[in-house]
Amino acid sequence: MTAPFDVAPLLAPDTPAPAVKWNGFPKYNFIGGHIAAEQVPVDDLVAAATAVLKREGAMLAKYNHTGPLGYRPLREFLVGKLKSHADIDCTADEILITSGSTQGLSLVNSLLVGKGDTILVEQETYGSAISRLVKIGVNAIGIPLDDEGLRLDLLKQKLEELQQKGIKPKYIYTIPTIQNPTGAIMGEARRAALLKLAAEYGVMIFEDECYSDLIWTNKRPPSLYAMAKGEGVIFIGSFSKSLGPALRVGYIVAKWPVLSRLQALKQDAGTGAIEQMVLAEYCSKHFADHVVRSNKLLSSKMQVLREALAEQFGTAAEFGDPPGGIYLWIKLPENVDTMKLAQAALAAGVSINPGPEWSVNPVHSRNRLRLCFANPEPEAIKQGVAVLAEVCRREFGVPLRSANIDKL
Amino acid sequence: MTAPFDVAPLLAPDTPAPAVKWNGFPKYNFIGGHIAAEQVPVDDLVAAATAVLKREGAMLAKYNHTGPLGYRPLREFLVGKLKSHADIDCTADEILITSGSTQGLSLVNSLLVGKGDTILVEQETYGSAISRLVKIGVNAIGIPLDDEGLRLDLLKQKLEELQQKGIKPKYIYTIPTIQNPTGAIMGEARRAALLKLAAEYGVMIFEDECYSDLIWTNKRPPSLYAMAKGEGVIFIGSFSKSLGPALRVGYIVAKWPVLSRLQALKQDAGTGAIEQMVLAEYCSKHFADHVVRSNKLLSSKMQVLREALAEQFGTAAEFGDPPGGIYLWIKLPENVDTMKLAQAALAAGVSINPGPEWSVNPVHSRNRLRLCFANPEPEAIKQGVAVLAEVCRREFGVPLRSANIDKL
Structure with a gap:
């Protein structure tokens, strides 16, 4: 027998505890x-998979065959969806397909924050966003919420307080459209005021719209990204909640000076092509x-x-x-x-x-x-x-x- | 018009240069x-996609429906393939499916190395492995190659030299079966000697087998992982070179004390399920x-x-x-x-x-x-x-x- 090898002395600092064995849901x-x-x-996904693989399956032989931003027909579908749904004017070259919106979180963090940096978040927010920030060693300050989301009076107070201490927060992370976990939708007037405040203090807005497709009335205010014409805002979205979380496909929308830096950080040789191709084929016909x-x-x-x-x-x-x-x-x-x-x-x-x-x-x-x-x-x-x-x-x-x- | 927002003052230190626009191949x-x-x-992939999605497509509603190690039938296929091909005895719970073997590289680096650490690599090796190490700030020392790969006389000399300086390298990264870029295959005797040397100095072996399916005669020595019964070796592989790099599916094989730590570091909410399901369905029938x-x-x-x-x-x-x-x-x-x-x-x-x-x-x-x-x-x-x-x-x-x- 070969003796057991003890990996402990070789571990990098701060590695998380080992996973426990999974025992089912x-x-x-x-x-x-x-x-x-x-x-x-299911049936429509089968039809989409058949159509797109027959037509373009041989292209799986290449990495990123329509470019490193992701499968172009999917980005083109998103251009139309984002316009009609969130009032966003963007081009297919302002969208980066990601391996789930969680990769979007990681990329934005890699771009903007390091250990000891300060950011502002909604006091109650997405657990996996919090745990990522904790892991990096970011000081995430919570702003209390009301029925419309972020309380701007308290946000302004905190921005002022930080400015007086010489601390510039890197971004404000917000889920303004079906907030996670409260479910709130921020109204248009508050969105305008939030953008004004962020611009005043030179802080970016990081807008997460992972749940915004799931609105019973299908009515909603324009996204912060749309209202700011993309300046100073990074937008992420996902197909996980509309079509299935096991599909690891999300997206980032940003102006090119920001998106080009996020693309450079995405070192995974592309997001899974079959999933992108099936989604593009399916969504262009059936998504709405x-x-x-x-x-x-x-x-x-x-x-x-x-x-x-x-x-x-x-x-x-x-x-x-x-x-x-x-x-x-x-x-x-x-x-x-x-x-x-x-x-x-x-x-x-x-x-x-x-x-x-x-x-x-x-x-x-x-x-x-x-x-x-x-x-x-x-x-x-x-x-x-x-x-x-x-x-x-x-x-x-x-x-x-x-x-x-x-x-x- | 909204004024352009300048992201430069907010960037984290050491972010890479922005990507340039892609202009095609x-x-x-x-x-x-x-x-x-x-x-x-293509045709067999269409058939596989149809069969597996009809049967299990509704499971896309859950993250990781067969567990966080990845789609179980794909891991079960790999157990058989790794045994017949690389002589590896492992269970499906010693395999972690990754989003390409590039994610394997990232996870292993996260587990073992930090800035300033030393590792040993083949002097000529996979470019993207090198660039990742450079980004982390790892001191990657090259060991010259001959027709069989790593020159063990020079490896031993380097290990000795480092030991005398009190430096313990974290791992030896090797592509012993169709070395990248030289194409060499390390013979079984040298593999045994390499394992002996690594054990002597308490260094892990990181074995990359991304190209090992592409051998004209289909004959090859057992993997280092097999020869060491998995102790002190981490093994990665990929479907990119056999079925298509646009499929972002790779895998790590390691004993549970190591794999459980790698699983804990994989924070992407799973690798794309459609790709894993299609691969499992296809490979179980047609791979060989x-x-x-x-x-x-x-x-x-x-x-x-x-x-x-x-x-x-x-x-x-x-x-x-x-x-x-x-x-x-x-x-x-x-x-x-x-x-x-x-x-x-x-x-x-x-x-x-x-x-x-x-x-x-x-x-x-x-x-x-x-x-x-x-x-x-x-x-x-x-x-x-x-x-x-x-x-x-x-x-x-x-x-x-x-x-x-x-x-x-």
Whole structure:
């Protein structure tokens, strides 16, 4: 036998803890941004794959056969979609296809921030954006939110305070259209005021629109990128929430002086071509109709979750009725520690995002949690919420009494 | 109009220069690791895509539906392929699917090296491996090669010298099976001696097998990973050279104490699922036969390039007859500076890899170059080499006289 090799003495500093072995998804899965199985248009994807591979499959022999920005027909589809949806005027050469919007986050961070830099984020925000910033050693300052998103009075105060200390934040990261996790949409007037403020202090805006296709009414204000004509704004989007997160395809929109630098940082020899080709072929025919259908399904699932929460938690759970998205942001009584709740719930087969994972203010988020409702079937949503309520009552004494539901 | 925003004052330190706009491929493209269009099995890929998407397409609604190591049927295919091809005994849980083997390079570097660390590489090696190490600030020391790859006498000498200085190199990066760029295959005895040496000095081996499917005889020694039973070795491979580089699918094989740490570093929310699913479906039926067919094509193209070089450069170009791969490593007369030649050739429509981009010893590689022959048609290989010879003669006076060929 060969002796086991100990890698520990060779590790680079600050490597994360090893992964634990994966044991499958929990029975009631309310995390992870999965979408509904019915949202995946399987037959149309098969037709798209067949058409595009027959026509252009031989081009897989080359890296980036339509250039390093990504598959050109997909970028051309996006030009039209971004115009009609987000009011963005851009060319196909102002779009960089990325391997998921998570790669967009990494590239923008590589471009702008290093250890010790300061940035501003929404106090509650995308957990994976936070964890990336923590890993780099960035000082991410949270700005509290209201029903329209970022509170500009508090943002201005913080910008002023930082300026007086001689600190220039690199960017303001915002999800203004279906905020993650609150689901808020920032109105047009506040968007204009935000852009004015950012320009005044010379700070870039990093606008994340990963969820903006999922609006029940399909109505929304123009994107910050559109309103600023792209100056001082970097925009990212994704196909994960409309067509499937297992497709690792996202995009960055930026003016060329910024995009050319992001392209130089993208050292992965391209994003998967089959996925880009299938998406371009599919989306050019079906995307608009598909989104309308998906949103009907998602809005009905959201109501299932809201009703289940009301039934199981009664007044112990506070939550809104967001205009879109795949999650609810829920406030439980003050004594509930959702980090502990998450552990206990997982042991009972229910996964949740505890508030502190989705916030830079662990005190404010201590008794909050995020539940994603897109993937579980309606019956599983009801059962999962019942189990969660039972675990919560056992651990924290709330909700006070159990609803009258079928036990599993 | 909105005023242009100047991003320069906000950039992180050491960001690379902006990309220049892409203007299409050069007419005679001898770089980039593209493969032959005929190598892409279009009809079989269409059939595979149809079958797997119909059966499992709805699973695209979940991230990593068979776990964070990647699509399980693809890992299971690899278990069999690695056993029969490279003599590796491993389980599907010792394989991490990556977004191209380039992601493998990045992950291994993240795991093991930081700025100022020392590693050992083959003096001539994969250009993108070198550029990544330069970017991190790693001290990559080159070990000269012979017809079998790494010269172990010089490796031992260097290991000894470093030990005396108190420097422990983190890993030895080697491409022992169809070395890039020389095409050499390291024999089994030397492999055993290399492993012994690495163990003696406590250095890991990082074995890159991206080209090992492309061996004309399909015969090869066991991989270093196999011989070491995985202890102290990290192995990476790719589908880029057998099925298409635009498919961004590679893999890492390592024992769990190492692989679990690499998985923790892979923060991209998974590698594209459609590509993994199509590959698994295709490869389980066709991979072995496909490789045999591809190699016939590639070996004939290599002879076209060798003959064209002999015709156009005569004795001015020295090169071998490698047992596989998609490139030739060529030595020109001492006075030729291939960095300058590459620029002049590109202006004439011919792209080449100048030696210094594929070597950590710019003196030794100054008059060398790499030509990839897989993508251009045989006629384009002949014409491109003729143009290259003409440019070389104009710039450096060699080859002395022009061959009697049709001018373009």
